Amino acid sequence: MATESKPSSKPSRVVAVAIDNSEYAEKAFDWYLEKIRRNDDVIVLIHIPESYDFSLAREWSPLALQKDAFDFTVPSPGVIRQLLDELEKNVKFLEDRYAEKVKAYGIDGKFRTGGGKPGEAILKIAREENATLIVTGTRGLGKIRRTVLGSVSDYVIHHSPVPVLVCRM
Numbered sequence: 001m002a003t004e005s006k007p008s009s010k011p012s013r014v015v016a017v018a019i020d021n022s023e024y025a026e027k028a029f030d031w032y033l034e035k036i037r038r039n040d041d042v043i044v045l046i047h048i049p050e051s052y053d054f055s056l057a058r059e060w061s062p063l064a065l066q067k068d069a070f071d072f073t074v075p076s077p078g079v080i081r082q083l084l085d086e087l088e089k090n091v092k093f094l095e096d097r098y099a100e101k102v103k104a105y106g107i108d109g110k111f112r113t114g115g116g117k118p119g120e121a122i123l124k125i126a127r128e129e130n131a132t133l134i135v136t137g138t139r140g141l142g143k144i145r146r147t148v149l150g151s152v153s154d155y156v157i158h159h160s161p162v163p164v165l166v167c168r169m
Contacts, residue, residue, distance in 0.1 A: 012040045013041050013132050014131045015037075015131065015134075016125065017046065018047075018118075018137075020048075021094060022137065024139055029101070030101075031169075044109060044131060047113050048116070119159065127161070132163075136164065137153070137166070137167050137169070138166050138168045153166045
C-alpha cells in the first residue's frame with residue numbers, strides 16, 4: 001500500500017549568526033550559506049559593535065579648574081559625537097554588506113545589534129529571537145591569549161542553551 005507524502009509541518013529553523021567586520025565572521029557566514037543552510041531558514045544576523053570608553057573622550061577645560069577636582073578635563077561632546085557617528089557608519093556598512101548576501105540567497109531574516117559584552121549580548125538576542133542554532137567564527141587564539149583576552153566564541157559555546165557551530169578557518 002502506497003502512502004501519501006505529507007508536507008512537512010516542521011517549523012522553520014531560526015539561525016543566529018554572529019557577525020563583525022572580520023574575515024573570520026564572513027567565512028563562517030559563507031560556510032553556513034554553502035554547507036548547512038536550509039531553504040526555509042530564518043536568519044538573524046547579530047552584530048555587537050565595539051564599545052568605547054567615553055571617559056577617555058576628554059579635553060582640557062578651564063571650567064574644570066573651578067571645581068575642586070584632580071582632573072582638569074571634561075567630557076568632549078565633539079569627540080563623543082564623532083565616535084558615535086563613526087560607530088553608526090560602520091554598523092550601517094556591515095548591515096548593507098550582509099544584506100546583499102542574504103538577498104542573493106533569498107533568505108528570510110533580519111539584522112540585530114546590541115550592546116554590552118559581546119558573548120552575553122549575542123546570547124540575549126538569540127534567546128529573544130528563539131534561535132535554534134548559533135553560528136560564529138573564531139580567531140583561533142591560542143590557550144594563553146584566549147585566557148587573557150577572552151573569547152566570544154568560547155563564551156557562547158559554554159553558555160548557549162542551543163547548539164553552537166564555530167567555524168575555524
